[in-house]
Amino acid sequence: xxxxxxxxxxxxxxxxxxxxxxxxxxxxxxxxxxxxxxxxxxxxxxxxxxxxxxxxxxxxxxxxxxxxxxxxxxxxxxxxxxxxxxxxxxxxxxxxxxxxxxxxxxxxxxxxxxxxxxxxxxxxxxxxxxxxxxxxxxxxxxxxxx
Amino acid sequence: xxxxxxxxxxxxxxxxxxxxxxxxxxxxxxxxxxxxxxxxxxxxxxxxxxxxxxxxxxxxxxxxxxxxxxxxxxxxxxxxxxxxxxxxxxxxxxxxxxxxxxxxxxxxxxxxxxxxxxxxxxxxxxxxxxxxxxxxxxxxxxxxxxxxxxxxxxxxxxxxxxxxxxxxxxxxxxxxxxxxxxxxxxxxxxxxxxxxxx
Numbered sequence: 001x002x003x004x005x006x007x008x009x010x011x012x013x014x015x016x017x018x019x020x021x022x023x024x025x026x027x028x029x030x031x032x033x034x035x036x037x038x039x040x041x042x043x044x045x046x047x048x049x050x051x052x053x054x055x056x057x058x059x060x061x062x063x064x065x066x067x068x069x070x071x072x073x074x075x076x077x078x079x080x081x082x083x084x085x086x087x088x089x090x091x092x093x094x095x096x097x098x099x100x101x102x103x104x105x106x107x108x109x110x111x112x113x114x115x116x117x118x119x120x121x122x123x124x125x126x127x128x129x130x131x132x133x134x135x136x137x138x139x140x141x142x143x144x145x146x
Numbered sequence: 147x148x149x150x151x152x153x154x155x156x157x158x159x160x161x162x163x164x165x166x167x168x169x170x171x172x173x174x175x176x177x178x179x180x181x182x183x184x185x186x187x188x189x190x191x192x193x194x195x196x197x198x199x200x201x202x203x204x205x206x207x208x209x210x211x212x213x214x215x216x217x218x219x220x221x222x223x224x225x226x227x228x229x230x231x232x233x234x235x236x237x238x239x240x241x242x243x244x245x246x247x248x249x250x251x252x253x254x255x256x257x258x259x260x261x262x263x264x265x266x267x268x269x270x271x272x273x274x275x276x277x278x279x280x281x282x283x284x285x286x287x288x289x290x291x292x293x294x295x296x297x298x299x300x301x302x303x304x305x306x307x308x309x310x311x312x313x314x315x316x317x318x319x320x321x322x323x324x325x326x327x328x329x330x331x332x333x334x335x336x337x338x339x340x341x342x343x344x
Contacts, residue, residue, distance in 0.1 A: 038156075038157065039160075
């Protein structure tokens with residue numbers, strides 16, 4: 001399934017660190033004006049998976065999620081959904097989601113904010129992968145004569 | 147395609163505390179029929195009064211199907227309720243657990259709402275109906291649980307045969323509907339346990 005641009009930037013924002021998001025917010029100077037549409041709240045989400053040959057759905061488990069919705073003065077609504085209890089992070093993601101929807105400023109912000117964050121996430125994933133690969137053990141089975 | 151939620155207004159400023167506060171008001175109205183309580187701190191979402199909006203934001207969630215009459219079914223109201231309450235909107239009043247009627251003329255017949263069953267009388271709908279005036283000390287004569295002797299409640303803007311309909315509703319006890327009358331920020335309740343006379 002194709003990932004839309006908005007899905008991609010929400011995924012990158014949600015996976016980035018709160019410190020990176022805070023720094024980016026400060027760097028926006030002047031601070032964007034926005035109001036809370038839905039104040040940050042933390043709750044549980046049931047994560048579902050598919051199993052079996054027919055892909056039947058099952059409940060994998062509950063996951064803590066924090067969410068927030070904000071509104072810019074022009075009416076644009078931004079949503080933030082992040083794993084965990086960091087409500088400030090959810091609010092920051094929502095603000096950036098709204099700003100990125102702006103046809104005028106969005107593409108620029110995509111370049112200066114999302115691309116670097118995405119690269120950082122990719123680097124972190126690669127480093128993790130390399131560390132994991134170093135622990136790989138190749139087993140081989142001894143075939144018995146009989 | 148991106149649907150832009152341009153018109154959505156904020157919900158309760160402090161969802162947890164505000165919902166508790168409003169719940170206590172509804173509880174008081176239901177427990178002491180005839181008493182008029184105030185739901186404050188909530189804005190109008192046209193054509194819904196602050197009291198109607200406050201009750202909706204407090205009591206509705208994804209498990210409470212809601213019926214809106216034609217007058218209430220504006221884009222702004224639907225969007226607000228969907229966004230903040232997450233409640234399913236149904237077209238059939240019989241399938242709704244709650245109803246919001248912006249036009250009190252649409253209140254009768256009460257039988258078209260879910261009346262519950264003998265096993266599950268709580269499945270009877272709670273009908274929120276917007277009226278043009280709520281006045282204590284005059285109008286309908288109320289007796290029953292929660293009322294010391296007799297209480298009087300004047301409800302303006304409702305059909306003339308409402309007392310008859312309420313008597314029929316009461317006769318169905320424990321089945322039946324419960325009514326929440328909203329006018330501006332004010333709220334009064336007539337649960338099915340109340341006897342109503344003119």
